[in-house]
Amino acid sequence: MTLKNNLKIALASGVALVAAATATHAMDMSGKTVEWTIPFSETGGSAKWANFFAPLLSEALPGEPTVVAKFMPGAGSTKGANWFQNQKDGGGEVLFGTSGSTQFPYLLGDPRVRYEYKDWIPVMASGTGGVAYLNKEHGAKFDGSANGLKGVKFIYGAQGATSLDLVALLAWKMLGMDVEPVFGIKGRGDGRLMFERGEANIDYQTSSGYLGGSAPLVEAGDAVPMMSWGALDENGVIVRDPTFPDMPTFKEVCEATDGCETSGPAWDAWKAFFTAGFPSQKIAFLPNGVSQDVIDTFVAGFEAVRSRPDFKDIAAKQVGKYPMFVGEGAVQAAKDATTISPEAKEYVVNWLSEAYGVTLQ
Amino acid sequence: MDAFLTALPALGDAFGLILQPVVLGYLLLGVVMGLCIGVFPGLGGIAGLSLLLPFMFGMEPILGLALMIGMVAVVPTSDTFASVLMGIPGSSASQATVLDGFPMAKKGEAARAMSAAFAASLFGGLMGAAFLTVFILVARPIVLSFGLPEMLMMTILGLSMVAILAGRVAIKGVAAAGLGLVVVTVGAADAGGSLRMATYDIPYIVDGFQLVIVGLGIFAIPEIVSLLRQDRAIAENAKLGAGWFDGVRDWWLNKWLSLRCAIIGVIVGVIPGLGGSVVDWIAYGHTVQTTKDKSNFGKGEVRGVIGPESSNNAKEGGGLVPTLLFGIPGSGSMAIFIGAVALLGSGSIEVGPGMLKNNLDMTYAIVWLLALANVLGTLICIAASGGIARLTTIRFTLIAPFLFMLIAFAAFQSGQNFGDLVALFGFGLIGILLRRFDWSRPAFLIGFVLSNPVEKFTNQAFQIASFRFRESTEAGLDYIFSPIVIVLLVITVVSVVLGVRQASNIMAEGDVKTGSKRAPLIFLFAIMAYLIASYWNASLINDRLIGDKIIPMVIAGISIAGCLVLLVQMMMKPETDMIFADREAYGEDATAPHGLWGTLAWFAGLLALSGLLGFIIALAIFLVTFLRVRARLSFTRSVLYSAIGIAFICFVASLLNRDFPPGILQDLVTLPWPLG
Known part of the structure; x- marks a missing residue:
């Protein structure tokens, strides 16, 4: 590295610092209230996510404004998202948080969707993973491939065909497994309870749900982990989930299973919906038309949250050991979460209508 | 036995944790906040906990728990104020309290009704905690034995309470319950997402109607409007009769009833998925069945207050079981509680299967904080009840506009949509008409409360049962007819038979005189038209999504049949028959200024x-x-x-x-x- 280069870096960081400092000066938020609207009820995972970040963000923003989570549930989160679409500017007092359940209706062309992700400004995103597991009896037949599970009748407690559960249902279908979903449960916790009662014999949980509720079942020998959905590396390739390094990914199981292909329309569709639903599941947005100052302030704020020395520890329980994206990273994450090819969309829409009679008109 | 030996030192540790002045101070703070929020109709534990959440991050765990438990525990205590004084269900858990509590307030016995309710609440809360102390160690297998068929059966037992509350014309009660059941199906179905009596052009309806709004509309608005027409105080002659001491004595005389209802509360609370809205109705039904002289129910029978109030505080204790042991919230407020616990301290307490193993002392601390919060809350409420009861002696015309303000505000909180206000008015109108023509409003509400569980459990249990039947007939029968299901079935049948036999004596909403034939007939036709439209609308749903159409069609079908029977009876009977009940024809309403x-x-x-x-x-x-x-x-x-x-x-x-x-x-x- 030459002196010239060093100087360049020093200069650049100096400029950045000054820029950050001016931004901070321009945006003193003391006495203000940032309302972080969550389009779900107070009781869901997104509420937990926002409530975790809110006090940290408050400390990190200039002038320590009050940051409160507000809840606007309804119509599978499309109501809140439609509301946010009409918010203008807000001067940093309007923040919005989406989840996979906001992304999926958008991707599937749900008639209730009157919002456009491309209009919004992502400032932070965080992801999670998922783990599928079997009961003791059928877990014994699992050998890293699903070949031994063909012909077994599975029953699964599901929230709805167009929810995040479609990632699990599609994965099992691709493995040639016969899984009958019982629709209408209210959350994955209810699904786990159904599994514990022996009414369901297969289940999936997001990472935190698995660690909290299902891992003890595995320890006790009542459940056998099957696979994680995996995680994406920088190149967008599916690798093992850092939270579950010893567990094979769906990709590995698929490769080992007769008749399951990791290319072609089915695989592309699965990967597209997995990407939209998990690695960048929850995204914080500022509304359309907000000034660059506000954007910079929030990006710097979330950056400060992320670089807290104790962040890793306190975040592990709340948001898992997954990367948190800020600024440019969040923009990319939001793009990944809300773009799918027309083929992938068509495949899933057809499958939903053929397998479950669900039409999206 | 081993389990109990390990529990003893943990129990000691728990008391050590709780009995520190600073912890008690936080508990008291939580209790006071909970009381203030619980007084508001429509605001409950969820609103209160959301208020506390921002402060939970990194807080000393026992202090945070004291604050939150103090808040949650007393909401079902203080919601009694609204139920008794104004006839407004303070929360979904105290709807049944209105039936006898409010008539007592009208008789000038508000203080007596409230202190009886508070004493019962305290007893229920303590019973819940005592029961939990022992039960929590062995609860896991019992909770797991309640599968979908068992929960469906519990729901049907709840519905069977309609038989008791149906009023003098049983078929009217059945139709009212049916109407309640059908009204809930409006919106997108949980299972397949089909729209029922709704369109995406009116997004508000797609979500269906919320219980808060229906409760306020059906009970509060008719009562407020009716009182307002009289232009006098709630308590007739604006005088207070029996005081708070009588209420406590009433509770003592009925302590066994209180005990039984507390046990009902704990059991319903323990089962995840049933929710708290059923428990007060089951308790009320039980109270009516076990009372010899039933003539006073609906006119201010103190037992009708003691029963539901004993059960709804006990339910909070029971509701901690699924929350702590499975990490599955038994109610909305418990769901926030779970999230908040994870924010406490270093996040080392995680609610769920590991709770008993890793945090038994915290578990017991939570249970006994709950008990202590109940004691504090009750003492404060009893002390306040004498004074607050004076509200019933104020000219009602001065109170009513502020009540309209409160219920409109409360209703708006459920969906933050102008549609909430329109829906509130719509249900208010339905409530007024149901009251006028003596169609049982409790039956309508029970139908409304239980509609979602009935539909959900029926569909899911049916799917799993048919799955088992494909395995073998025996496996299927074993699944459906478990010992618990059979016991519940027997209780339900007995309760319906007894209920039908006694129903004609119980006028949950007082005596109503008859008028001409025309108005009741028009109302019947309007209800039938709605039911037929629902039936027709559901029949259009794709057969692939049978789960979305079967319940609305069956319930609407039964209700239509009930209405047809009513129609035939109306044509046969003279207009002096009680089937033509009409409050506008004779009595208080007819002569109102x-x-x-x-x-x-x-x-x-x-x-x-x-x-x-x-x-x-x-x-x-x-x-x-x-x-x-x-x-x-x-x-x-x-x-x-x-x-x-x-x-x-x-x-x-x-x-x-x-x-x-x-x-x-x-x-x-x-x-x-x-x-x-």
Whole structure:
């Protein structure tokens, strides 16, 4: 590295610092209230996510404004998202948080969707993973491939065909497994309870749900982990989930299973919906038309949250050991979460209508 | 036995944790906040906990727990105030309290009703905690033995309470319950997402109607309007009779009833998925069945207050079992509680299967904080009840506009949509008509409360059962007819048979005289038209999504059949028969100084103005005009009272970080809070 280069870096960081400092000066938020609207009820995972970040963000923003989570549930989160679409500017007092359940209706062309992700400004995103597991009896037949599970009748407690559960249902279908979903449960916790009662014999949980509720079942020998959905590396390739390094990914199981292909329309569709639903599941947005100052302030704020020395520890329980994206990273994450090819969309829409009679008109 | 030996030292540790002055201080703070929030109809544990959440991050675990438990534990205690004093169900868990509590207030016995309720609440809360101390160690397998068929059976047992509360014409009660069941199916179905009696063009309806709004509409609005027409105080002659001491004695005389209802509360609370809204109805039904002289129910029978109130506090204790042991919230407030616990301290407490192993001392601390919070809350409430009971001696015309303000605000909180206010008015109208023609409102509400569980459990249990039957017939039968199901089935059958035999003696809403044939007939036709439309609408759903159509069609079908029977009876019987009950024909309502529609128009005016100018501006106009014109106060006083009322609601809203309904004006210009 030459002196010239060093100087360049020093200069650049100096400029950045000054820029950050001016931004901070321009945006003193003391006495203000940032309302972080969550389009779900107070009781869901997104509420937990926002409530975790809110006090940290408050400390990190200039002038320590009050940051409160507000809840606007309804119509599978499309109501809140439609509301946010009409918010203008807000001067940093309007923040919005989406989840996979906001992304999926958008991707599937749900008639209730009157919002456009491309209009919004992502400032932070965080992801999670998922783990599928079997009961003791059928877990014994699992050998890293699903070949031994063909012909077994599975029953699964599901929230709805167009929810995040479609990632699990599609994965099992691709493995040639016969899984009958019982629709209408209210959350994955209810699904786990159904599994514990022996009414369901297969289940999936997001990472935190698995660690909290299902891992003890595995320890006790009542459940056998099957696979994680995996995680994406920088190149967008599916690798093992850092939270579950010893567990094979769906990709590995698929490769080992007769008749399951990791290319072609089915695989592309699965990967597209997995990407939209998990690695960048929850995204914080500022509304359309907000000034660059506000954007910079929030990006710097979330950056400060992320670089807290104790962040890793306190975040592990709340948001898992997954990367948190800020600024440019969040923009990319939001793009990944809300773009799918027309083929992938068509495949899933057809499958939903053929397998479950669900039409999206 | 081993389990109990390990539990003893943990129990000791728990007491060590709790009995520190600072912990007790936080508990008291939580209790006071919980009481204040619980007094508001429509606001409960969820609103309170959301208020505390921002402070939980990194807080010392035992202090945070004390604050939160204090808050959650006393909400079902203080919601009694609204139920007894105003006839407004303070929360979904105290709907049944209204039936006898409010008539007692009308007799001038508000203090007695409230202190009986508080004593029962305290006893229920303590029973819940005592029961949990032992039960929590062995609860896991018992909770797991309640599968879908068992939960469905519990729900049907709840529905069977309609038989007791159906009123004098049983078939009317059945039709009212059916109507309640069908009204809930409006919106997108849980299972397949099909739209029922809804369109995406009106997004509000797609979500269906919320219990808070229906409860307020069906019970509160008819009572407020009816009282307002009389232009007098709630307590007849504006005098207070029996005081708080009588209430405590009433509870003591009925302690065994209280005990049984507390046990019902714990059991219903322990089962995840049933929710708290059923428990007070089951307890009320049980109370009626086990009372020898049933003639006073609905007219101010103190047992009708003690039963439900014993059960709803016990339910909170029971509800901790699925929350702590499985990490599955038994109610909305418990769901926030789970999230908040994870924020405490270093996040080392995680609610769920590991709780008993890793945090048994914390588990016991939670259980006994709950008990202690109940004691504190009850003492404060009993001390306050004598004074607060005086509210019933104030001229009601001065209270009513503020009640309209409160219920409109509360209703708006459920969906933050103007549609909430329209729905509130719509259900208010239905409630007024049900009351007028003596169709059982409790039956309607039970149907409404239990509709979702009935549909969900039926569909899911059916799917799993058919799966088992494909395995073998034996496996299928084993699944459906488990010992628990059979026991519940027997209880249900006995309760229906007894209920039907006794129902004609129980007038849960008082005696109603008959009038002409025309008005009751028109109302019957309107209900039938709605039911037929629902049936037809559900029949259009794709057969692939049978789960979305079967329940609305079956229930609507049964209700239509019930209405047809009624129609035939109406044609056969003379107009003096009780089937033609009509409150407007004879009695208090008929002779009231103010008309029904004129009185209701005031409320409609408030809502319409809100739609135009936003809630606060509308409220200012409404309050001043009402107090000046209807209550005939001086202009200065009208303005003063209105200002106090508005300042109060703004204070509450800012504290809880809530918005007011905006109107068209707010779309056009940006106004500062609270106007905008």
